[in-house]
Amino acid sequence: MIENFIQRKASINDLKSIVALLVEDELGSTRDRLSEELDPKYLNAFKLIDKDPNQYLMVVEKDNQIIATCHLTIMPSLTFTGSTRMQIEAVRVSEKLRGQKIGEWMIERALEYGRENNVGIIQLSTNKKRPRAKKFYEKLGFEASHEGMKLYLKGLK
Numbered sequence: 001m002i003e004n005f006i007q008r009k010a011s012i013n014d015l016k017s018i019v020a021l022l023v024e025d026e027l028g029s030t031r032d033r034l035s036e037e038l039d040p041k042y043l044n045a046f047k048l049i050d051k052d053p054n055q056y057l058m059v060v061e062k063d064n065q066i067i068a069t070c071h072l073t074i075m076p077s078l079t080f081t082g083s084t085r086m087q088i089e090a091v092r093v094s095e096k097l098r099g100q101k102i103g104e105w106m107i108e109r110a111l112e113y114g115r116e117n118n119v120g121i122i123q124l125s126t127n128k129k130r131p132r133a134k135k136f137y138e139k140l141g142f143e144a145s146h147e148g149m150k151l152y153l154k155g156l157k
Helices: 012-024 040-051 102-116 131-139
Strands: 006-009 055-062 065-076 084-093 121-124
Touching: 012 040, 012 055, 012 065, 012 084, 040 055, 055 102, 065 102, 084 102, 102 121
Parallel strands: 084 121
Antiparallel strands: 006 055, 055 065, 065 084
């Protein structure tokens, strides 16, 4: 039941579970890796995220297990008369628990976080190789209003 879920800010102790969710994803499995000793880049990235007040790395727990995650970034902007935006990234739900409305529950918590932080626009991107994810976000009210573009530096993909 969804009532048994809690969402909270991730701690360093959650890092391995978060990376496991990233690796479990079909695209993530091609660019992330989980090993007994996590790559120090994950730890460095976590520390930067954790100390930045405009970042919120959310985890969803059930029975003391991390079952979902997403990364929220608050971005002050001059556009739309000085509005504040929030970017939602790295949305992942444990593969074995998909289809149980956990993703909807987590996105609703993300929207609440945005409201609490006076966000006027919430944006996200989804890979074109994920048509089911696009349908999921559209069902939640998101519109594919822009064409996203990326430029990978240092050979990252």
